[in-house]
Amino acid sequence: MPHRTAPYGSWPSPVDARLVAAHDGRPEYLGAVGDELWWTAPRPEEGGRRALIRQRPGAEPESVLPPPWNVRNRVIEYGGRPWAGAPGTPGTEGPLVVFTHFPDQRLHLLRPDSAPDGDATGAAGPGARAEPVPLTPVSGAGGGLRWCDPVVRPAHGDVVCVLEEFTGDGPTDVRRTLASVPLDGSAADDRTRVRELTDDAHRFLTGARFSPDGRRVAWLAWDHPAMPWDGTLVRVADVTGDGAFTGARTVLGGPEESVAQVEWAADGRTLLAATDRTGWWNLHRVDPATGEAVNLCPREEEFGGGLWKIGLRWFAPLPGGLVAVLHGRGGQALGLLDPATGELADAPGPWTEWAPALAVADTRVVGIAAGAHSAYEIVELDTGSGHARVVAEEHRPAVDPAHLPHPQARTFTGPGGRDVHAHVYPPRHPDHQGPPGELPPYVIWVHGGPTSRVPMVLDLEIAYFTSRGIGVAEVDYGGSTGYGRAYRNRLRGQWGVVDVEDCAAVARALADEGTADPARLAIRGGSAGGWTSAASLTSPAGEVYACATITYPILDLKGWATGETHDFESQYLRSLVGDPEADADRYHDRSPVHHADRVDRPFLLLQGLDDVICPPVQCERFLERIAGRGVPHAYLAFEGEGHGFRRADTIVRAVEAELSLYAQTFGIDRDDVPTLPLKEDT
Structure with missing residues (x-):
């Protein structure tokens, strides 16, 4: 079609403001619960709430909570990972999921496949779905009690979260710890039933990362005036038989070293940490006993980023020892890193940007990716075949x-x-x-x-x-x-x-x-x-x-x-x-x-x-x-x-x-x- 000449700024466009609003936001906080994928998604037309989305193998994604449920929290005001889940166990119906609800900031529990007449855990026979039940109390002090970055521990009957607790009416009248919340609902009206697992010596901290055997735990901490991209600490503790933490110590980091993420390696003995000790956030293997750190892929590229929300994930260990990583200058690509050789192979596909929300399900790596001409999609990489494909939130041109x-x-x-x-x-x-x-x-x-x-x-x-x-x-x-x-x-x-x-x-x-x-x-x-x-x-x-x-x-x-x-x-x-x-x-x-x-x-x-x-x-x-x-x-x-x-x-x-x-x-x-x-x- 011949071009029409018209002043810049006056051209007609099918991209109107309603279309912009309808596509505002992107999927966040992707995770795997057994062989299922879960994430949160924006709903601007529903008052801006965040919906919790579930995708079972071979099925279409579904929203598990109707309005007005809003899966989001206000920890550090920018929020953090608002949900976690565990696969179903013998005698239960489907997975168990905990999440934070934005209006009251309480932690709730849901068994989406259970009947509504179960006990406080939602465990009931097959049939209609259960309603969410609260696990944590409401506090009247300042901003109240807030929770994020949860990890469900079925063996201990609890969920471990970052607890942000306001002690007064001022914005800085606040303390933060890692805390254990019982899954039986007994803390819903009783703050004393919440067990604190760390002290509040550090002003800020991320959620717990447990070793594969559950006997050790790691997390990040930092203090004013540092921001997390200035300097953070890697803290490690032992986990007792009853789920408490003991012997907490610092193994890495400092005022001029930012560790953006820490996880346990597949071997269960060493840590993986994205630290900028070289001037770039590179992935290191860390000995939790000595703090010795080895750069696994020395590059003038970033394998991490600014920790503006608690629970962001730039890398994820795979069971066989490989590590899925996001890396690059400016934009970040998805790659598979072999820690033994330092070799890094990027995933195929048209995506030029990956959000820090990697998840692993067996040999599959799943992430949230977009391109210069496509919006954010849920993308799965099969590490066996090397094939990458869109599995949800597929981009469909709006115009x-x-x-x-x-x-x-x-x-x-x-x-x-x-x-x-x-x-x-x-x-x-x-x-x-x-x-x-x-x-x-x-x-x-x-x-x-x-x-x-x-x-x-x-x-x-x-x-x-x-x-x-x-x-x-x-x-x-x-x-x-x-x-x-x-x-x-x-x-x-x-x-x-x-x-x-x-x-x-x-x-x-x-x-x-x-x-x-x-x-x-x-x-x-x-x-x-x-x-x-x-x-x-x-x-x-x-x-x-x-x-x-x-x-x-x-x-x-x-x-x-x-x-x-x-x-x-x-x-x-x-x-x-x-x-x-x-x-x-x-x-x-x-x-x-x-x-x-x-x-x-x-x-x-x-x-x-x-x-x-x-x-x-x-x-x-x-x-x-x-x-x-x-x-x-x-x-x-x-x-x-x-x-x-x-x-x-x-x-x-x-x-x-x-x-x-x-x-x-x-x-x-x-x-x-x-x-x-x-x-x-x-």
């Missing part, structure tokens, strides 16, 4: 793929000649093109974290803009994961400087090379990305951009460092910015809230009113400083939304508002989205 962008992995040059990695998504449409001599507008997307990265996978929100003629560039600025510890450490003490400079460098380079219109550049981001977007508008880099979209941001460093965020990140700024007292001037000078007078570009501010990580007070404080300055802006605040929008209606409103901002700022004529009212407050 003609001709409307989807073709991303480019690019490396730009930042200040001082440093590399800046980015993914560039040019505008693309099957039958539209821009007028001769016109360059497209571009939006710089800034990821959250900031110690995180962006995967180069199909994202319909990106396609929403590119199919209309607006380009997108996602920037892995200095400080991002995926490129080694030195790249991550660029942001130490330099947050609000390096990230701002690197994003501006990419924007300028796109304009200088003739890819983007220099007069129609924008920046957008959420959370830490919202910070960088706002900090850009209040810095000399602000002149690069015509407007900005700022979503649930950090805007006031001092406020965020003194009680306006959750415990997990409450001391994060010490590494990103400096000491709040000794570096008070730096906290003031970099905070957008103190430089609202420098903002002279239109902006859209989006905020969830239930956000406890970046609370609304930060936005309100910033808007007070903007008032009366004549800067066109809009503020949309959403009831029932927290840190990250999950509800379909919220996502639709936010996406359409962002497009309207660009249309008004860039002079684009569109009538398919509501006009966003921009206040000027003169």
Whole structure:
């Protein structure tokens, strides 16, 4: 079909905001229960809940819990693995599964194949399904009791979890331990029935990893002010006959060594750990008696990542001794590593990114994978045949793929000649093109974290803009994961400087090379990305951009460092910015809230009113400083939304508002989205 000529940004597109919302999120927390696969999946059209999905051999996936059951938790606020299961045993009907329910944060037990009239464990005869029953009590103190990363121990009649317990009303009035919860339901109304297996000497910890014989256990721990990508400890203990832990000791790690994951090797005697002691998260074999660590595959690649949620899994030992690993620079591929030889063979297939959610079922490795032109799918690798195939959540094009962008992995040059990695998504449409001599507008997307990265996978929100003629560039600025510890450490003490400079460098380079219109550049981001977007508008880099979209941001460093965020990140700024007292001037000078007078570009501010990580007070404080300055802006605040929008209606409103901002700022004529009212407050 001949191309029609129309201004960039004005092209028609079948990718509407409702479609974006319907495909928001991805499968998470994949696991094997015997020969079954289980995972959680997003349901934006059901209030943003997470459904628990089960797939039996040869059957289609099914949701085992109807609304309003929401399989998610709030441990460290970002949550962690919310479920675990054990196969059925003689005399029982099907598997036993425990999970956390988001509204009350309690741990519940379910036997999905049992009748509803069983005992407290749900064990009843065949027939109708049992309802979930609570295993843990509700606490009235602060954020209450929260649980994550469970491991079911049928032999001990318990489930071992990370317990997060609030001791007061403040966000940092909290303690964390590993705890044993009886499966008989006796702790549902009695906190004393919960047995703590570790002390609370360490501020943070991951769930238990038991040796194959159940006689030893390992876990990760760390303490303020470190974040898990700064420094963690591998802790090991012996397990007594009654399931208690004894003789806990540290065998690996330290303040400048980040261990992202630890597991027991198939031999049951040694540990496997993804540690960055070489400057890269490489997989090591660790002697639990001496702490001696041997690098199994020395490469300048990452075999781990940022532990933003408890229970992420970048590698998984197989029974025969091989190890399934995720590895790479930037994006991660699935490979099979032979620890004896160091040989690494990658799985075949079109997938360019694998989520840290590996599971093993006998000789099968199962993961969650996506590609530049496909959304996340459940993929199984048969290690015997080497064949990989999609077994669930198969990608089905929501629109003609001709409307989807073709991303480019690019490396730009930042200040001082440093590399800046980015993914560039040019505008693309099957039958539209821009007028001769016109360059497209571009939006710089800034990821959250900031110690995180962006995967180069199909994202319909990106396609929403590119199919209309607006380009997108996602920037892995200095400080991002995926490129080694030195790249991550660029942001130490330099947050609000390096990230701002690197994003501006990419924007300028796109304009200088003739890819983007220099007069129609924008920046957008959420959370830490919202910070960088706002900090850009209040810095000399602000002149690069015509407007900005700022979503649930950090805007006031001092406020965020003194009680306006959750415990997990409450001391994060010490590494990103400096000491709040000794570096008070730096906290003031970099905070957008103190430089609202420098903002002279239109902006859209989006905020969830239930956000406890970046609370609304930060936005309100910033808007007070903007008032009366004549800067066109809009503020949309959403009831029932927290840190990250999950509800379909919220996502639709936010996406359409962002497009309207660009249309008004860039002079684009569109009538398919509501006009966003921009206040000027003169």
